Amino acid sequence: MDRRTGLPVVAMVGGGQLARMTHQAAIALGQSLRVLSAGPDESAALVAADVELGDHRDLDALLRLAEGATVVTFDHEHVPTEHLHALAAAGHRVAPGPDALVHAQDKLVLRRALAAAGEPQPAWAEVAVVEEVESFAGRHGWPVVLKTPRGGYDGKGVFVVPDRDEAAALLVRHGTLLVEERVRLTRELCAQVARSPFGQVAVWPVVETVQVDGVCSEVLAPAPGLADELATAAQELAVRIADRLGVVGMLAVELFETPEGVLVNELAMRPHNSGHWTIEGARTSQFEQHLRAVLDYPLGSTAMTAPVAVMANVLGGRAAADDWAGPGLDERVHHLMAHWPDVKLHWYGKGQRPGRKLGHVTALGADLPRVRARAAAAARYLADGEVDPAFAFPTGH
Amino acid sequence: MDRRTGLPVVAMVGGGQLARMTHQAAIALGQSLRVLSAGPDESAALVAADVELGDHRDLDALLRLAEGATVVTFDHEHVPTEHLHALAAAGHRVAPGPDALVHAQDKLVLRRALAAAGEPQPAWAEVAVVEEVESFAGRHGWPVVLKTPRGGYDGKGVFVVPDRDEAAALLVRHGTLLVEERVRLTRELCAQVARSPFGQVAVWPVVETVQVDGVCSEVLAPAPGLADELATAAQELAVRIADRLGVVGMLAVELFETPEGVLVNELAMRPHNSGHWTIEGARTSQFEQHLRAVLDYPLGSTAMTAPVAVMANVLGGRAAADDWAGPGLDERVHHLMAHWPDVKLHWYGKGQRPGRKLGHVTALGADLPRVRARAAAAARYLADGEVDPAFAFPTGH
Numbered sequence: 001m002d003r004r005t006g007l008p009v010v011a012m013v014g015g016g017q018l019a020r021m022t023h024q025a026a027i028a029l030g031q032s033l034r035v036l037s038a039g040p041d042e043s044a045a046l047v048a049a050d051v052e053l054g055d056h057r058d059l060d061a062l063l064r065l066a067e068g069a070t071v072v073t074f075d076h077e078h079v080p081t082e083h084l085h086a087l088a089a090a091g092h093r094v095a096p097g098p099d100a101l102v103h104a105q106d107k108l109v110l111r112r113a114l115a116a117a118g119e120p121q122p123a124w125a126e127v128a129v130v131e132e133v134e135s136f137a138g139r140h141g142w143p144v145v146l147k148t149p150r151g152g153y154d155g156k157g158v159f160v161v162p163d164r165d166e167a168a169a170l171l172v173r174h175g176t177l178l179v180e181e182r183v184r185l186t187r188e189l190c191a192q193v194a195r196s197p198f199g200q201v202a203v204w205p206v207v208e209t210v211q212v213d214g215v216c217s218e219v220l221a222p223a224p225g226l227a228d229e230l231a232t233a234a235q236e237l238a239v240r241i242a243d244r245l246g247v248v249g250m251l252a253v254e255l256f257e258t259p260e261g262v263l264v265n266e267l268a269m270r271p272h273n274s275g276h277w278t279i280e281g282a283r284t285s286q287f288e289q290h291l292r293a294v295l296d297y298p299l300g301s302t303a304m305t306a307p308v309a310v311m312a313n314v315l316g317g318r319a320a321a322d323d324w325a326g327p328g329l330d331e332r333v334h335h336l337m338a339h340w341p342d343v344k345l346h347w348y349g350k351g352q353r354p355g356r357k358l359g360h361v362t363a364l365g366a367d368l369p370r371v372r373a374r375a376a377a378a379a380r381y382l383a384d385g386e387v388d389p390a391f392a393f394p395t396g397h
Numbered sequence: 398m399d400r401r402t403g404l405p406v407v408a409m410v411g412g413g414q415l416a417r418m419t420h421q422a423a424i425a426l427g428q429s430l431r432v433l434s435a436g437p438d439e440s441a442a443l444v445a446a447d448v449e450l451g452d453h454r455d456l457d458a459l460l461r462l463a464e465g466a467t468v469v470t471f472d473h474e475h476v477p478t479e480h481l482h483a484l485a486a487a488g489h490r491v492a493p494g495p496d497a498l499v500h501a502q503d504k505l506v507l508r509r510a511l512a513a514a515g516e517p518q519p520a521w522a523e524v525a526v527v528e529e530v531e532s533f534a535g536r537h538g539w540p541v542v543l544k545t546p547r548g549g550y551d552g553k554g555v556f557v558v559p560d561r562d563e564a565a566a567l568l569v570r571h572g573t574l575l576v577e578e579r580v581r582l583t584r585e586l587c588a589q590v591a592r593s594p595f596g597q598v599a600v601w602p603v604v605e606t607v608q609v610d611g612v613c614s615e616v617l618a619p620a621p622g623l624a625d626e627l628a629t630a631a632q633e634l635a636v637r638i639a640d641r642l643g644v645v646g647m648l649a650v651e652l653f654e655t656p657e658g659v660l661v662n663e664l665a666m667r668p669h670n671s672g673h674w675t676i677e678g679a680r681t682s683q684f685e686q687h688l689r690a691v692l693d694y695p696l697g698s699t700a701m702t703a704p705v706a707v708m709a710n711v712l713g714g715r716a717a718a719d720d721w722a723g724p725g726l727d728e729r730v731h732h733l734m735a736h737w738p739d740v741k742l743h744w745y746g747k748g749q750r751p752g753r754k755l756g757h758v759t760a761l762g763a764d765l766p767r768v769r770a771r772a773a774a775a776a777r778y779l780a781d782g783e784v785d786p787a788f789a790f791p792t793g794h
Contacts (some may be wrong), residue, residue: 004438005746006726023444024421029730030756032444047420047429049444283739298735305702305761315688329403332742333426338695342680347427348744349402359427364680366703 001070007031008295011065013056014075015042017348017357018271018287021279022075023048025287036065043348044075059083066092073249073294074270077105078151092395095197095248095294096269103245104269106147107178114264117235117244121264122256122260123181127362133167133179140181146170147178155214183263185256189223190274191238194289194299195247202289204234204282209254209274215357216273219311221281221304224368226257234262241267250275250290273313273357278302280344280362281309306364311375314359317383320352326385333382336361339391340378398467405692410453411472412439414745414754415668415684418676419472422684433462440745441472456480463489470646470691471667474502475548492594492645492691493666500642501666504575505546509544511661514641516634518661520578521654525678530564535576543567543601544575552611581658582653584618587671588635591686591696592644597684599696600632601679606651606671610753613670615773616708618678618701621765625655631659638664647672647687656677670710670754675699677741677759678706703761709772712758714780717749724783730779733758736788737775755780 002009007030012019015037023033023044036052037045045051054061056079063086066072071093084098096104103110111124125136127146129219137144146167148157160182161167171177188211193203205222223231238253241264252272275286284300285291292299319326327335329352335344340363347359361378365371377388399406404427409416420430420441433449434442442448451458451474459481463469468490481495493501500507511518522533527627534541543564545554557579558564567575585608590600599750602619620628635650638661649669651662672683681689681697689696716723724732726749733742737760744756758775762768774785 004443004748005744007746007747008727008742012723020424027417027421027444028741028743030726030742030746032578032746045446047424047446048426049446049448050440053445065411283621283741297731298738301736303739328521329427330398330405333404334694337697341695342698342700344425345427347402347404349404349427349429351401352403357440381476395541 002031005030008070009034009050009068010291010294011036011069011072012044012075013062013065013072013079015039015044015302016075017043017065017350017359018075020047020190020348021276021285021346022271022287022290025285025291028288029291031291032064034069036061041351043350046349057083062087063090066090070330071095071294073290074101076270077101077268080115081105085274097246097248100245100247101269104267106149107147108176110264110267111178113245114241117240119241119264120261122183125179127179128171128176130164130168130171133161133171134164136179136181138380142205143182145180145182148174148178149176149178149207157213158214162298183256183258185258185263187223187257187264189226189255189257189262190219190272191233191234191253191255191273192272192278192286193235193238193242193247193251193253194249194286194293195239195242195251196293196299197248197296199243200299201239201242202302203239203282204275204278204286204302205304206231206234206255207277215313215315215355217313217315218372219274220368221277221309221311222373225377230257237262237264249293250286256358267347276346276360277311277362279346281305281311281364307366308368308371309362309364310363310368310372310375311360312379313357314347314379314382316352316354316356316358317380319383319385320356320358324385332385336378336382337382340374343378344395399428402427404614405467406431406447406465407688407691408433408466408469409441409472409622410459410462410469410476412436412441412448413472414440414743414747414756415472416441417444417745418673418682418743419668419684419687422682422688425526425685426688428688431462431466433458438748441544443746449642454480456483459484460489463487468492468689468691471498471668473626474498474665478502494584494643494645497642497644498666501664503546504544504663505573507661507664508575514637516638516661517658519580522576523573524576525568525573527561527565527568530558530568531561533576540579542577542579544577545571546573546575552608554634555611580653580655582655582660584620584621584654586652586654587616587633587669588631588650588652588657589669589672589675589683590632590639590644590648590650591636591646591683591690592636592639592648593696594645594688594693597696598639599681599699600636601633601672601675601683601699602701603628603652604671604674612710612712612752614712615769616671616674617765617769618674618706618708627654627659634659634661643653646690647683655753670757672708672745673757674708674759676743678702678708678761697710704763705765705768706759706761707769707772708759708767709776710745710754711758712778713749713751713753714753714777716780716782717753717755719753721782728780733775733779736778737771740771740775 149360363375605620760772
């Protein structure tokens, strides 16, 4: 409790864009997010009043962060599980708790839990030697997908492996791996749900996530053309997982849509890129909802504010390259605002590097192709300084 | 320009709730608002990363704030005009500029300017001796309204005066005053417009502002039952004033609606209580728009996101009294969220005192009476811990 305000203090491990946007939501609730940031120039550290500098692998830093906070939560999954237990043992509330969070940290733990629960997922096995991979591929075919159980994100730690030799090399480099069948998917979906300690859950419409090179490029809300029964099934699946694992806070269930139904890919237990659209596109954003959930506040309405919302990520592109000679960021923001006055910008304040998630844009409307074209064109312009001919600037601009 | 982000730095004088909510908007644009706050526990100082402590009447503090900022702007009108000129003379961009802002600082200056422009306003006169008040009342009738030219807000510095004796006493106490006819108004309206140095303007729907004891209680957007031609006339009036005075940033034109049309009451050149509904109720909030305008960015869409938006202020009430024995703030927030899951809370983090603006709530929908009832009941519960019977808590709560 903050004695100045009479309101709780949420502490978040990680100073990235998720913490940055959670701080925005905290401000509305009368709070100020306390952030553990690796450095003073991280996205959230640039804007938050209450910043603790330190590393998320340093238990002392975690304990400093937790001191006086109502609850400790996370903008990523990389805090060592033993540190989470140590925080809890020291009397700090941790949400999600370590026994839940491990399912978002360790893909093997997740696969075992989903198998025990009978939930749909790709065929998988734990493999330590190449013969086990060969045996799996004998049943499910090459290529297979090999994944490091821990530490991966945005496609890192995921390998599509065509043969025995590559599998052997990965096993030498990484040790025990998770092998999965390569799913013939129609597309990727995501079901997001929030759950409070009280057990209340709130679920948003299921979205389609468009991935490029393993990184989220666009999110379409709601997932276009998704049959009602499939959407409901995906939502119910997410709620079951949240309940069974005892998730507290936001849960993103990343799904493969296949002709036979949905399969669980992986989980995130925090605000997630798939839910950035909720800032403008839903009555309650995932960031506010995460705060409400970890504080055991009642959850907010997840109703959409428009028929369609599209979020497009801005990854560092040509304009983030060292030799970029085109318009600078501030000038690009000017043009963005001039050409897309209804597109909402979220810029994370990071240093620009190619491939880095630098910001996102959101467009709302009724007609998906048009809304999507506006969002994609705006994001592309920010990233690459390139204008889609459909949105060409007037002469003289 | 912030060398870390490549984006501009807006500095705002004043650490109140307007600066707090402007910081939220700045975060989305990749920025971090720099705030001059009177103390570390002011609303904005509690949440902003870049806080300069100091008084807005201290030129040195203002110069420290301005150092390295792209532009200096305001969350109130109380900076001495000579300090504004000194900032400009020192090479700092000030928005709105002193020659515009003085019309929001000094009601006599405003009355003269509106008279010169031929814009509709109440009958008025500058009065230094009581005979001038009597002469004015002879033409317009008692009671008259006496106003201190400077320093008033939220009904402070405004006196409804029934007779010569009270007028004489006020003149002794305050010196030269503005006298105005007491307008027989139907209701109060507000037209908000943003204007950039480039000259672009953006205008929101005209709203009705409901005042209680001179303080804004509710804002209804759009103003219910307002004829289109009257709404358009009010918007055009606001745009004309913004242009003529050279306003940069947000301009709120407070209006009296009378059977003969609208009359200008006063101006604010900053985000304004009348526009808090725009955070959820419009594509671009007044806070984001103020930043865009003072930075000479292109302005954002002012389209509404729902047919009706209602903002209700939370003024410190029974629950802010020293002897309050009911549920504390955190518990009231719980109940608020449980009972009005779609109502959006904005709490300013201030110490609670009766009569103080502590926060506001916003509800959106299609049916004004129902939306208004939800917002008003939620605000009243936060302020007084009292539940409207229409929203009674279930037994056992």
